[in-house]
Amino acid sequence: MPADLAPPRRERPELKPTPHLRPGRLLAGFLTLVLVVGGGWFAWKYVGTNIVAKQRQGEMAVALADDWSGNRQGDATTDTVRIGEAMAVMRIPRFGSDFEVPVVEGVDDSALTSGVGHFPDTQRPGQLGNFAVAGHRITNGQPFKDFPDLRAGDKVVVETRTHVYTYVLEGSGTDTIVDFSDIWVVQPVPEKARRTKSQRSRAKPTRAILTLTTCSEIFHTDNRSVAFGRLVDSHHV
Template sequence: MTAPAGPPRRERPELRPTPQLRPGRVVAGLLTLVLVIGAGWAGWNYIGTNVLAKQRQGEMAVALADEWKGNREGDATSDKVRLGQSFAVLRVPRFGGDFEVPIVSGIDDDALTSGVGWFSDTQRPGEIGNFAVAGHRITNGQPFRKFPDLRAGDEVEVETRTHVYTYELQNSGTDTIVDFTEIWVVQPVPERAREADDQRSDAKPTEALLTLTTCSEIFHTDDRSVVFGKLVDTQHV
């Protein structure tokens, strides 16, 4: 007698090997991620910050003009200026007929994003001594992007609430390059301070001077390009 047939035998599923990640693919993926992040960072720094900074600078210039309306009496050098506050406007015809940026008290990131920064321990515009400012050459509105184009004899205007001061540059934008630690350039009498061991001088200033500074190269650098100017004209507005 034939034994009854049992249930059909089930075939065991074929075991497939677990896919292995190849080192080359991992490296390629990581490199792609790094490139994407790097491109985003570069786009923000070299495009995004300029857009936002120029918008902010324009708003501050308008606000300053509104503040000055009907308030042109006296002498602006006696006005109290707090850190981060815009108090003057810089115009450099060499940079274009429409170039105009606020001058903000201080040289921190916030001030340099808002316009150009004033070394608040230097003199006010038009005063005897050295009125010194710094600005970005790239990113954050890059107001000093064309700094190397400056030439001796160029004029620079600084307008305050009560006056317009015109300075004449004494050197070009590529003549003087110093390390960022050299402080003689913002002293009341720069040339005398340059000769001193501590880059400071007790010499009494006799002229109203202007100092403009920026990075000497487009990308990161510890060097600064510097131009000096002398006051040649003062007009009450």
């Protein structure tokens, strides 16, 4: 091919050496990523879950009121309640005049996000024996965040479809701290189960009591704070 008809010769671009990332920069980038992810998790865990849980609890309270409207006859202790369903509303004046939270059957994560959870093997509100519930002190609506403020003599009001029950606490929110495995606190007669060190006490209850449980420390879950109360009043709605 004649030289004047040959395609123009292209200059090959000069290849620049690829800069090497220094270990310090890699570490800084990794730490930044960890901080961003960790900060997002912390914000969701301790802020986001509270927002979602409070909304859910409010919706359940409204649904419960609608369900009860015009249906106050009979005895709510015979109602069939499935795991995850609300059975009552709890009010604790010590926590504020506007404190109102659903009592939900079960103590799994879903139930405790919806309000305070009722231990399924314990009695219903107002019944002879132990009506035992658990609630979060932090995250998921944190209904029991002020648990240490409870004092002997404080009232706990539990409203069901047919009755309102008033319990009075016999101790403070810091009087009794147990290991999470100590299930004597939810037995029908806790004081008897504690004395006999029985996890499955067969003692027959002679009075209606209330047991409130929560984590003893905000960021520590091995121990539980417990407050006991006795039924002092019951009336039909």
